Amino acid sequence: MTEGWSQYKLRRLYIVWVCRELQSFYWFADLLCSLHHKLWQENCPDYLNIRLYLSNTSDLQHLCEERYQALRSRLVIGRPKWKLLFDEIGRTNQNKRVGVFCCGPRGMSQALHTLCNSNQHTHTTFEFNTETFC
Structure with a gap:
């Protein structure tokens, strides 16, 4: 773990x-x-x-x-539509920590990382993790 x-x-x-x-x-x-x-x-x-x-x-x-x-x-x-997904998950998991694990292209990883750090999801903390094989 x-x-x-x-x-x-x-x-x-x-x-x-x-x-x-x-x-x-x-x-x-x-x-x-x-x-x-x-x-x-x-x-x-x-x-x-x-x-x-x-x-x-x-x-x-x-x-x-x-x-x-x-x-x-x-x-x-x-x-x-990543922003819509994050908004939905944020609303469903208020006052919680949500781990985001990305394994994919650099552009997608950067977009998800930016969304995790955007603080637009009230009372939800998104923690970004990535794995790349390139």
Whole structure:
């Protein structure tokens, strides 16, 4: 566990996955569907908040398979409107700390870091963390 985070209890997990092609998240889609099903069985359906963004729609019909049913309603065509997402998460988590973990291109990482430090989210503290492989 990352030092400094051990005293926090995870109450909700927001997963925002952005990719160009559907093929890029098939492996992750299976994991998300499995986790979603497990949380429903444990009567914790609100614990996991999934948002999927797809910018290329050429293979969209493949997501209609039964095994991806839990993800279909969470798929948005296009890119995330980060400020709106942060505002929503900030309103939902007032007076709390929200950890933001980014693994992606530098431009996206910089945009998220700026939003975390903008102090526009009343009574919510966003703590930015990043991982890059470039």
